[in-house]
């Protein structure tokens with residue numbers, strides 16, 4: 001993995017939709033993350049390299065890229081863990097999104113899907129956004145609270161969206177992150193937009209296209225389970241329809 | 248709900264419900280085959296069991312209907328994802344194919360019933 005001289009062979013996508021891989025030699029260091037490598041290249045070798053990061057500690061979700069073909073958060077990925085037996089590291093922009101330049105993708109379609117899935121909290125008692133009169137008591141052990149908790153820590157990194165075959169086949173598909181978000185809100189007893197949200201996530205562009213293959217769950221760096229959230233949406237819509245509850 | 252999404256969801260529900268029915272029907276079908284071949288399978292023996300029996304007719308009619316719909320909806324999804332065949336026209340065509348397949352099965356069951 002580390003070559004004789006202690007350098008790494010790194011190839012990086014340069015360009016937009018059209019472009020090519022470009023090679024760089026980067027000094028190998030202990031405890032180096034993939035993001036450290038990209039930052040080294042941009043600061044020391046090629047200031048024109050475009051990429052995105054902010055927090056560097058796994059909170060903001062902005063640093064995701066394809067690392068040797070697999071979507072990962074690069075600030076929390078140690079280079080030593082991902083460099084293949086051939087000693088090479090290949091970095092490309094996050095899959096399933098338009099490339100702006102180099103390693104920076106346009107995240108707008110990803111977040112537009114959150115909006116389409118009604119990923120915004122809609123207070124039940126105060127549709128106009130005013131502070132509600134009464135506070136809801138939400139017991140931490142209640143089933144709904146636990147369902148919501150399971151998906152709430154999403155950082156919006158897009159790793160799951162880049163790992164989902166159905167997104168690749170059908171660009172309209174809302175994808176695991178937006179549907180996971182919708183499921184946390186469906187389980188939020190304070191939320192008043194369940195009906196609209198369930199309607200927004202139904203059909204071929206919504207939860208019904210998911211194959212439950214769990215790439216999203218496997219790849220999510222926050223160990224969330226969007227696949228289970230989507231199964232929850234399908235189950236709710238199934239019974240809503242069969243029992244004639246409006247859905 | 249928007250009509251298109253609702254229709255797509257109904258197809259999904261139909262596929263799950265037919266899957267449940269098929270799980271049961273295939274089991275009954277297999278057990279029947281295993282029991283039937285033990286006595287040597289002859290046309291006369293099959294007709295003896297099925298001719299004039301409304302219960303078997305009903306069973307095979309439901310079986311054929313579920314198989315036809317289940318298969319066509321599955322093919323619709325595969326064609327949509329791999330070939331990009333999406334939209335109302337394709338959906339209607341698949342529904343037609345599913346019902347036609349079911350029709351062949353039901354006609355065969357009827358043939359044995361009325362033989």
Ligand code: SF4
Nearest residue numbers: 164210211213214216
């Ligand atoms: S489980 Fe569903 S959402 Fe997750 S990767 Fe598979 S198809 Fe995509």
Ligand code: SF4
Nearest residue numbers: 154155157158160220
């Ligand atoms: S669900 Fe996980 S992988 Fe998907 S955007 Fe959220 S944190 Fe990232």
Ligand code: FES
Nearest residue numbers: 056060061063075
């Ligand atoms: S830079 Fe914020 S999550 Fe990686």
